Amino acid sequence: MKHYLLLGLALCAPLNAVAASDEELRTLRDELKQLKENYQQRLEQLESRLQQAEQRAAEMPVAAPVAQVRSEPAASAYNPAISLILAGTYGNLQLDPAIPPTGFAMSAHSPASQGFNLGESELGFSASIDPRFRGVATLALGAAGGVSVENAFIDTTALGNGVKLRFGRFFSGLGYLNEVHAHAWDFVDQPLVYRSLWNNQLGEDGIQLKWLAPTDTFVELGAELARGRGFPGSDRTKNGSGAGVLFAHVGGDVGASHNWRVGASLHQTQQSDWQSAGVPDLLGTPGGVTDAFTGDVRTGGVDFVWKYAPDGNSSSTSLKLQGEYFRRQQSGLLSYNLATTDSYAVTQSGWYLQGVYKFMPEWRVGVRYDQLDPGTATVGALNAANVISSYGYTPRRTSVMFDYSPSEFSRLRLQFARDQSRLALPDNQMFLQYLMSLGAHGAHGY
Amino acid sequence: MKRLSLLLLAWALALPAQALNIFACEPEWAALAQELAGDKTSIYSATVGTQDPHRVEARPSLIAKARRADLRICTGAELEVGWLPVVLRESANPAIQPGQLGAFEAAAYVTMMDVPTRLDRSEGDVHPGGNPHIQLDPRNYLPIAQALAQRLAQLDPVNAASYQQRHASFHQNWLAAIARWEKQAAPLKGQPIAVQHKGFPYLENWLGMKEIVALEPKPGMEPSAAHLATVLGKLQTQPVRMVLRAAYQSPRPSEWLAERAHIPSVELPFTVGGDGVAKDLYGLFDDTLTRLLAGLK
Numbered sequence: 001m002k003h004y005l006l007l008g009l010a011l012c013a014p015l016n017a018v019a020a021s022d023e024e025l026r027t028l029r030d031e032l033k034q035l036k037e038n039y040q041q042r043l044e045q046l047e048s049r050l051q052q053a054e055q056r057a058a059e060m061p062v063a064a065p066v067a068q069v070r071s072e073p074a075a076s077a078y079n080p081a082i083s084l085i086l087a088g089t090y091g092n093l094q095l096d097p098a099i100p101p102t103g104f105a106m107s108a109h110s111p112a113s114q115g116f117n118l119g120e121s122e123l124g125f126s127a128s129i130d131p132r133f134r135g136v137a138t139l140a141l142g143a144a145g146g147v148s149v150e151n152a153f154i155d156t157t158a159l160g161n162g163v164k165l166r167f168g169r170f171f172s173g174l175g176y177l178n179e180v181h182a183h184a185w186d187f188v189d190q191p192l193v194y195r196s197l198w199n200n201q202l203g204e205d206g207i208q209l210k211w212l213a214p215t216d217t218f219v220e221l222g223a224e225l226a227r228g229r230g231f232p233g234s235d236r237t238k239n240g241s242g243a244g245v246l247f248a249h250v251g252g253d254v255g256a257s258h259n260w261r262v263g264a265s266l267h268q269t270q271q272s273d274w275q276s277a278g279v280p281d282l283l284g285t286p287g288g289v290t291d292a293f294t295g296d297v298r299t300g301g302v303d304f305v306w307k308y309a310p311d312g313n314s315s316s317t318s319l320k321l322q323g324e325y326f327r328r329q330q331s332g333l334l335s336y337n338l339a340t341t342d343s344y345a346v347t348q349s350g351w352y353l354q355g356v357y358k359f360m361p362e363w364r365v366g367v368r369y370d371q372l373d374p375g376t377a378t379v380g381a382l383n384a385a386n387v388i389s390s391y392g393y394t395p396r397r398t399s400v401m402f403d404y405s406p407s408e409f410s411r412l413r414l415q416f417a418r419d420q421s422r423l424a425l426p427d428n429q430m431f432l433q434y435l436m437s438l439g440a441h442g443a444h445g446y
Numbered sequence: 447m448k449r450l451s452l453l454l455l456a457w458a459l460a461l462p463a464q465a466l467n468i469f470a471c472e473p474e475w476a477a478l479a480q481e482l483a484g485d486k487t488s489i490y491s492a493t494v495g496t497q498d499p500h501r502v503e504a505r506p507s508l509i510a511k512a513r514r515a516d517l518r519i520c521t522g523a524e525l526e527v528g529w530l531p532v533v534l535r536e537s538a539n540p541a542i543q544p545g546q547l548g549a550f551e552a553a554a555y556v557t558m559m560d561v562p563t564r565l566d567r568s569e570g571d572v573h574p575g576g577n578p579h580i581q582l583d584p585r586n587y588l589p590i591a592q593a594l595a596q597r598l599a600q601l602d603p604v605n606a607a608s609y610q611q612r613h614a615s616f617h618q619n620w621l622a623a624i625a626r627w628e629k630q631a632a633p634l635k636g637q638p639i640a641v642q643h644k645g646f647p648y649l650e651n652w653l654g655m656k657e658i659v660a661l662e663p664k665p666g667m668e669p670s671a672a673h674l675a676t677v678l679g680k681l682q683t684q685p686v687r688m689v690l691r692a693a694y695q696s697p698r699p700s701e702w703l704a705e706r707a708h709i710p711s712v713e714l715p716f717t718v719g720g721d722g723v724a725k726d727l728y729g730l731f732d733d734t735l736t737r738l739l740a741g742l743k
Contacts, residue, residue: 134535155535157543162513164538212513212538218506251506256494259505307503311496314503316696361668361696407666408528409567438567443531446504 080127080135081440085183087119092430101196101395101421103348103374106276106291108199108231112189112429118143119433120182122150124442132158138181150203162212172202172230173210173222174247174265175324176303184444186320186356187401188415188431192370193350197299197326199231202267206241218251218261232297232328233269243269251446256312260305261446267299271332281336281386291387293344295332301325305446318358325351334379336387342380344387349373362405370397372421395421411435466602469512469542471520471530472499473718474581475552477727479519481616482595486605490515492533495719498694499525500571500666504532512537515548517601519594522551523558525578547600553578555593556586559647570664581717583648584624584731591616623728631735633742638684640677640709642669642691642700645716649734658686661699669699681707688741692716712741 091097097111113119121141128134138151153168171179177194178201190200206226213219228242229235236242244267251261271293278288302325309318327349334344354368372395379387401415412434419427466487470476476491483489490511493502499521502508512518512533520526534543541548558576565574580586595613599606635654642661650657659677661669669677681703688710691700697713704711714734715724723733 157535158540159538160540162538164536210538212509212536214514216507216510218510220506220509249506252510253505253507256496259503259507261506307505312494313497313694315498315501315694407567407571443504443528445532445536446506 078127080125083124083440083442084438085120085122085124085181086434086436086438087121087183088117088434089113089119089188090116090432091188093427094429095422095425095427099422099425101192101372101374102393102423103391103395104196104372105279105288106274106293107196110195110200112431113143119188122181122183123147124440126440128157129154132156162214164210164212166208166210167206169203169205170208172204172224172226172245172267173208174202174245174267175301175326176261176263176305176322177324178202179445183435183437186354186364186366187368187399188413188433189399191324191350191352191354191368192372192395192397192421193324193326193352196350196372197232197328197348202230204233204243204245205229206243216252218249220249222247222249228269232271232274232299232330234272234274236272243267257308257310259307262304263302265299265301265303267297267301269297271295271297271330275338280388282388283386285337289337292335292338293330293332294335295330295344297328297330299326299328301327314358316358316361320356321354323351323353325349334383334387336383340382340386342382344377344379344383346375346377348375364403364405366399366401366403368397368399368401370399370421371395391423393423397421409437466516466598467514469515469518471518471526472581474727474730475519475521477718477730478587478591478594481727482591482612483598483605483609484612486602486608487598495715495717495721495724496694499717500528502526502529504529504536508533509536512542513539515539515542517548517550517597518542519550519552521553521578521580523553523575523578523580524573525553547597550594550597552586552590552594553580555589556580556583559651560644568664570662571666577644577647579645579716580648582646582734583652584620584627584727585652586648587620587727588617591620620727623731627731627735631738634735634738637688637742638686640681640686640689640703642689642695645692646690646714653738658684661689661703674699674702678703678706681709685709688712688738690714693720710741712737714738 091112091114093112093114097114100107100109118141122138123141124136124138126134126136134155134157136151136153136155137149140148140150142148149169151170153166153170156165159165173179177190178198189195194200204224204226206224208222208224210220210222224245225241226243226245227236233243245265247263247265249261249263251259253259273292273294275290275292277290279291280288303323305320305322307318307320327347329347331345333341335341350372352368352370354366356364356366358364374391374393374395376390377387379389397417397419399415399417401413403411403413405411413432415431415433417429419429466483468479468487468489470479470489470491472493473491473495476489479487479489492508492511493499520530540546543549553575560577562569562572562574565572591613595609598609631653636656638656638658639650640659640661641657644660644662644665646657659680661674661677663669663673686709689700689704690712691697691714693713693715697711700711714737715721715730718724718726718730721733724730
């Protein structure tokens with residue numbers, strides 16, 4: 001480089017020299033000398049930089065993982081991840097929450113609680129068992145004391161080809177909200193349709209098979225065989241399965257800002273001598289009567305969820321819109337007041353639509369509308385004068401909630417609801433709730 | 447039966463040549479994979495540059511992509527703890543589970559900074575393995591690229607020579623680029639700065655900038671007005687040249703402070719795709735330095 005430059009200058013010099021005076025030549029020579037020194041210096045700098053860089057490259061650690069120094073003993077390193085959810089509510093309701101929605105007295109009913117109460121506190125454990133299995137257990141701490149097993153299941157981890165098997169006690173994969181644990185709900189309570197048709201959440205003892213298609217679009221198919229422990233099934237002591245579920249989910253992205261999932265599910269079970277107390281009847285018996293139902297229960301449902309966050313950045317603003325619809329057909333035999341038995345069939349349905357908007361970091365607001373359709377029952381002749389076939393009322397509810405989450409691990413919520421689920425008994429409800437998560441950082445599903 | 451096998455054959459023929467499917471958790475690793483294996487692989491980035499890497503959802507599309515991945519490249523150090531475990535579980539893909547050949551965690555190949563001595567959630571969103579934002583020191587890419595090239599060769603031995611060759615040329619170009627950036631960044635040495643989130647320790651360490659204060663009271667906590675006032679007070683005695691934030695963060699806290707402390711508020715791309723200029727790894731550092739130097743003026 002240096003040589004070419006000098007050569008070039010040397011070639012040019014004679015041409016200029018013809019017209020140049022001595023003084024001009026001297027200046028030229030000085031300039032040339034300066035130029036030469038400059039280049040020399042810069043070359044030396046570059047050379048030394050190159051040497052430094054090379055030396056540094058040589059000193060760079062070879063790709064060996066940096067050993068993490070762990071001080072805990074080996075025994076505790078194998079312990080499962082433990083998470084504890086502490087949750088509680090304060091409910092201010094005008095009416096007794098034990099009164100079921102009109103037309104749904106024969107459903108299981110888990111009412112909201114009044115006053116202070118320990119809501120859905122739960123203790124969770126999870127860990128890999130060996131290279132093939134992973135285990136999860138969630139123990140719910142009952143408000144009245146006692147511990148119940150909410151989930152206790154094993155997942156396979158090494159079947160490959162998108163196949164996953166789960167067995168034990170788990171929340172069914174039907175719908176969208178059914179698998180979501182209470183501490184991750186966007187409202188204090190479940191929608192009316194979940195409360196009335198699934199007793200809040202369908203939990204089962206059984207086996208679940210899921211297959212994820214090898215496609216860019218998310219396509220998941222699932223099937224379950226179960227004991228039929230959870231409502232609308234009825235617990236049984238015999239061989240074989242008591243309930244079956246089929247479900248399919250499809251989902252994807254639209255650009256970086258939108259993503260969605262839609263699903264459809266089918267559930268089938270048999271109810272055997274399912275007894276419901278306090279069912280209103282045509283005779284107007286005070287406090288209602290106790291009826292028993294035995295027959296087939298089929299439920300179909302569709303669900304969708306759509307999430308939006310500008311540029312996919314949900315940390316400051318985001319919007320989540322979701323809705324589900326379930327329709328249930330029941331047909332079998334009804335024993336009115338546990339005495340008069342005749343045929344009975346009814347189709348009931350319900351839906352909800354909700355939106356939750358995060359308007360600034362840490363703050364969210366949500367609105368939900370709920371509706372049920374008790375349907376019109378076909379009642380056998382023997383019971384035509386006893387059983388109410390149509391209530392002519394549409395149970396509904398509107399809820400508004402605000403929540404504040406100082407971190408990913410804590411949330412405080414205020415919820416108001418105008419509950420018109422019971423004929424002529426409108427109720428204004430207010431809830432305060434805290435949800436705190438301790439221990440292992442549980443990653444949340446979609 | 448015959449028709450079925452014909453169908454299967456047609457399906458097999460319709461499939462493109464078996465290229466490695468790479469699932470990158472963050473855009474910087476997608477960009478690095480592009481440098482080392484661009485033409486031999488199909489690369490998908492789970493997050494975009496404008497996204498908060500701490501808060502990603504286990505979206506259905508991520509699960510579908512992870513299902514078919516041969517290799518996932520993630521930062522590790524628990525940066526993805528809020529979403530990756532769910533994606534890995536739901537994907538039912540044994541090849542990319544932790545500890546497998548198809549699981550590559552970049553943080554394992556660099557020296558981690560800010561490893562907490564006290565693990566308690568009252569300290570905010572701290573990561574037990576150290577600060578996971580390792581992508582802002584270009585020197586970190588040298589050992590990571592070397593390890594990644596080896597991993598690619600292990601997974602796809604047919605193209606091993608190509609990965610080694612591409613790595614060698616990346617290594618040379620990257621060394622030259624580092625030298626160029628270091629020269630360009632000389633005026634930044636020793637400059638006192640404020641940061642919105644503690645996301646820049648590796649950048650500060652590389653360029654010799656001094657972090658005087660962070661706007662978030664604890665990592666991951668939004669700064670309140672009262673806390674910002676305290677920070678402003680501290681800057682009276684310990685002035686800084688500028689306040690830094692990542693492109694995915696809300697500009698409000700930085701700008702509130704910048705206006706009152708009469709310093710520039712500098713938004714950095716933070717990763718590839720964080721802004722229009724940071725289109726690849728070279729662009730990321732070119733743009734970061736341009737913005738930092740503009741902040742000095």
